[in-house]
Amino acid sequence: MTTFASQDPQFALPAPAQPGQALSQVDTPSLLLDLAAFERNLDRMQGRADAAGVKLRPHAKAHKTPDIALAQVARGAVGVCCQKVSEALPFVRAGIADIHISNEIATPAKAALLAALARRASMSVCVDDARQVAMLEDACRAADARLTVFVEIDVGQGRCGVKNAESALRLAEAIAGSSHLRFGGLQAYHGGAQHRRTREERRVAAARAAESAAQTVVRLDAAGIACATVTGGGTGSVEFDLASGVYTEIQPGSYVFMDGDYGRNEWDAASRFEHSLFIASTVMSVASGTRAVLDAGLKSMAVDSGLPTIWQPSPQALRYVAANDEHGIVEATDGTALPGLGAQVLLVPGHCDPTLNLYDEIVGFRDGRVECLWPVAARGLSR
Amino acid sequence: MTTFASQDPQFALPAPAQPGQALSQVDTPSLLLDLAAFERNLDRMQGRADAAGVKLRPHAKAHKTPDIALAQVARGAVGVCCQKVSEALPFVRAGIADIHISNEIATPAKAALLAALARRASMSVCVDDARQVAMLEDACRAADARLTVFVEIDVGQGRCGVKNAESALRLAEAIAGSSHLRFGGLQAYHGGAQHRRTREERRVAAARAAESAAQTVVRLDAAGIACATVTGGGTGSVEFDLASGVYTEIQPGSYVFMDGDYGRNEWDAASRFEHSLFIASTVMSVASGTRAVLDAGLKSMAVDSGLPTIWQPSPQALRYVAANDEHGIVEATDGTALPGLGAQVLLVPGHCDPTLNLYDEIVGFRDGRVECLWPVAARGLSR
Numbered sequence: 001m002t003t004f005a006s007q008d009p010q011f012a013l014p015a016p017a018q019p020g021q022a023l024s025q026v027d028t029p030s031l032l033l034d035l036a037a038f039e040r041n042l043d044r045m046q047g048r049a050d051a052a053g054v055k056l057r058p059h060a061k062a063h064k065t066p067d068i069a070l071a072q073v074a075r076g077a078v079g080v081c082c083q084k085v086s087e088a089l090p091f092v093r094a095g096i097a098d099i100h101i102s103n104e105i106a107t108p109a110k111a112a113l114l115a116a117l118a119r120r121a122s123m124s125v126c127v128d129d130a131r132q133v134a135m136l137e138d139a140c141r142a143a144d145a146r147l148t149v150f151v152e153i154d155v156g157q158g159r160c161g162v163k164n165a166e167s168a169l170r171l172a173e174a175i176a177g178s179s180h181l182r183f184g185g186l187q188a189y190h191g192g193a194q195h196r197r198t199r200e201e202r203r204v205a206a207a208r209a210a211e212s213a214a215q216t217v218v219r220l221d222a223a224g225i226a227c228a229t230v231t232g233g234g235t236g237s238v239e240f241d242l243a244s245g246v247y248t249e250i251q252p253g254s255y256v257f258m259d260g261d262y263g264r265n266e267w268d269a270a271s272r273f274e275h276s277l278f279i280a281s282t283v284m285s286v287a288s289g290t291r292a293v294l295d296a297g298l299k300s301m302a303v304d305s306g307l308p309t310i311w312q313p314s315p316q317a318l319r320y321v322a323a324n325d326e327h328g329i330v331e332a333t334d335g336t337a338l339p340g341l342g343a344q345v346l347l348v349p350g351h352c353d354p355t356l357n358l359y360d361e362i363v364g365f366r367d368g369r370v371e372c373l374w375p376v377a378a379r380g381l382s383r
Numbered sequence: 384m385t386t387f388a389s390q391d392p393q394f395a396l397p398a399p400a401q402p403g404q405a406l407s408q409v410d411t412p413s414l415l416l417d418l419a420a421f422e423r424n425l426d427r428m429q430g431r432a433d434a435a436g437v438k439l440r441p442h443a444k445a446h447k448t449p450d451i452a453l454a455q456v457a458r459g460a461v462g463v464c465c466q467k468v469s470e471a472l473p474f475v476r477a478g479i480a481d482i483h484i485s486n487e488i489a490t491p492a493k494a495a496l497l498a499a500l501a502r503r504a505s506m507s508v509c510v511d512d513a514r515q516v517a518m519l520e521d522a523c524r525a526a527d528a529r530l531t532v533f534v535e536i537d538v539g540q541g542r543c544g545v546k547n548a549e550s551a552l553r554l555a556e557a558i559a560g561s562s563h564l565r566f567g568g569l570q571a572y573h574g575g576a577q578h579r580r581t582r583e584e585r586r587v588a589a590a591r592a593a594e595s596a597a598q599t600v601v602r603l604d605a606a607g608i609a610c611a612t613v614t615g616g617g618t619g620s621v622e623f624d625l626a627s628g629v630y631t632e633i634q635p636g637s638y639v640f641m642d643g644d645y646g647r648n649e650w651d652a653a654s655r656f657e658h659s660l661f662i663a664s665t666v667m668s669v670a671s672g673t674r675a676v677l678d679a680g681l682k683s684m685a686v687d688s689g690l691p692t693i694w695q696p697s698p699q700a701l702r703y704v705a706a707n708d709e710h711g712i713v714e715a716t717d718g719t720a721l722p723g724l725g726a727q728v729l730l731v732p733g734h735c736d737p738t739l740n741l742y743d744e745i746v747g748f749r750d751g752r753v754e755c756l757w758p759v760a761a762r763g764l765s766r
Binding site for chain 2: 129282298359379381
């Protein structure tokens with residue numbers, strides 16, 4: 001069979017936008033970033049961390065975008081977190097010099113890749129089992145690499161992490177006794193605390209997490225092992241994490257974009273970040289007469305935290321009511337006119353992290369015009 | 384800031400697997416394809432279409448993989464469907480000569496890309512509004528391209544498509560009167576009918592859809608416009624679509640892999656396709672003592688149709704109970720031992736289409752060994 005590629009190697013998909021274009025000209029579905037709101041979010045979080053004297057290490061799993069990591073580091077972030085070893089690779093390539101893998105790994109292949117990264121940047125990772133310590137030591141010895149290792153403690157999430165201070169101590173001793181590993185301290189992250197709706201619920205969960213971490217620090221200290229760093233916390237609990245006196249470093253990610261789901265939480269004024277990330281979609285059918293069909297569905301957004309909300313036009317009167325693979329159904333909640341065929345509709349995704357993971361680029365805009373295209377270079381890197 | 388890429392341009396992420404490797408060596412999370420089950424699924428659907436004298440045009444939105452499209456065409460498929468214009472591009476490049484966009488488009492940029500594709504392959508698309516016809520004619524005139532256009536009729540889905548035969552007739556006349564467009568016939572697809580749990584529910588919905596399509600064919604015929612093709616149907620309703628006497632072409636997609644959600648339906652023996660697609664994951668933490676934490680979460684699977692089920696080991700006794708971004712929580716439903724740290728766990732995704740859209744390659748295996756890596760070349764192409 002003839003392949004057309006060989007006949008016409010130049011034939012490729014056009015970029016979704018060009019700098020200077022009006023926002024209405026962006027091809028859809030596309031991911032839009034309001035650069036002014038994004039920059040205010042970055043400044044606000046860095047300012048809060050600086051004021052508290054706590055290091056900011058933003059979570060790059062939220063954006064997977066080296067251009068954003070560089071903007072965070074330029075404002076004072078000490079580096080970034082990644083959730084997977086492979087996810088770190090494009091950030092190392094982009095020159096981010098200090099990356100924490102805020103997670104455990106359990107296979108020699110992943111340990112070998114991490115050791116290879118550790119020869120190119122300052123890398124750290126978490127453990128919650130002595131077998132992980134041995135595996136990391138073996139990989140680093142083979143690669144002649146040095147790696148910082150954190151003990152993860154379970155502070156309420158019920159996911160990864162050792163259950164008590166004695167287990168943490170044994171692991172810290174194993175790390176300290178490994179010639180290619182350095183004990184970095186504790187990771188104490190309570191993901192479930194981030195998404196509770198009221199401030200009081202989040203305050204209580206964050207306080208318990210911090211107390212549990214503090215007790216473990218004391219136990220290790222009594223055994224002569226210093227926790228140089230206690231890392232954890234997130235966008236939902238940052239006001240409490242910063243004030244805890246326990247965390248020396250915070251790991252928020254979502255503040256950059258502010259998910260639809262997070263946006264429905266109750267916030268204090270200083271912690272309410274702005275929605276900066278939107279999905280641009282287009283009305284592709286109005287034949288029913290009673291609804292508008294958008295070209296953005298399950299392949300253009302994650303719906304695990306609910307369907308997107310409408311940002312423009314008519315956020316009060318229009319509702320995105322159903323998502324199929326490549327279709328979104330919009331209805332009007334009162335007598336408001338539906339957007340017409342070909343109209344652009346902007347959506348706020350319910351959960352930004354897995355939505356980002358669907359796109360190859362972010363279209364940055366300011367004052368209604370496209371300013372930049374940033375590659376989502378770590379998209380799909382979950383290994 | 385120094386970029387490491389320039390220091391070491393060879394430093395790249397290793398492939399998740401190499402041909403010849405044992406399945407247990409595949410890096411995770413990865414998408415695995417049981418090639419023997421996959422080939423039986425392809426043979427079975429082609430055999431059923433051939434026996435009914437109906438053309439098979441599989442939906443490529445399910446797999447987004449040119450290697451799979453080529454395997455379908457090699458067995459007798461007349462071409463493939465795509466759901467978006469951009470999605471078709473890698474299939475045109477791979478030499479698929481006949482592609483139907485089973486959807487409407489509504490912007491001049493998309494029409495221009497479609498016209499460019501129509502100079503390289505036989506392309507068709509759907510309309511449900513006269514403005515779409517005019518836009519397509521303009522784009523094809525500008526590109527000196529010829530395009531086949533189908534009128535989509537709403538046969539129960541309540542999404543896109545005209546509502547009655549008179550509207551279909553007016554659009555067919557507009558297409559037939561456009562110098563660069565050819566009227567191809569009708570698209571009559573009822574997505575909602577595919578996923579009803581009982582055969583009887585699907586039979587009733589499919590019969591209504593076919594009856595509605597038949598009435599429209601008669602109306603157009605009376606006006607002197609022949610519907611050369613009536614295209615539609617899917618994996619869930621294929622037994623009824625093939626027997627309807629109305630559809631000349633069917634568009635099933637999911638039969639290739641068989642989703643977890645589809646698998647929970649009631650089927651006749653001939654229509655029960657096999658699960659061929661799995662997510663390989665690894666246990667990364669067992670510190671809790673009561674659950675195993677997998678390295679595959681929301682970024683490794685779509686959960687819109689439910690969480691994945693466990694395929695290996697212990698499908699009866701283990702349950703995947705919660706997904707975070709990069710973690711999956713597994714519990715044992717009775718006294719069964721949890722899989723150990725580093726163990727590989729295979730999952731059946733609830734919804735294959737959007738799960739495929741997260742991966743860059745499919746790892747094909749046979750008899751427990753890796754045989755091939757196929758690029759998911761249309762991943763992310765939703766524009």
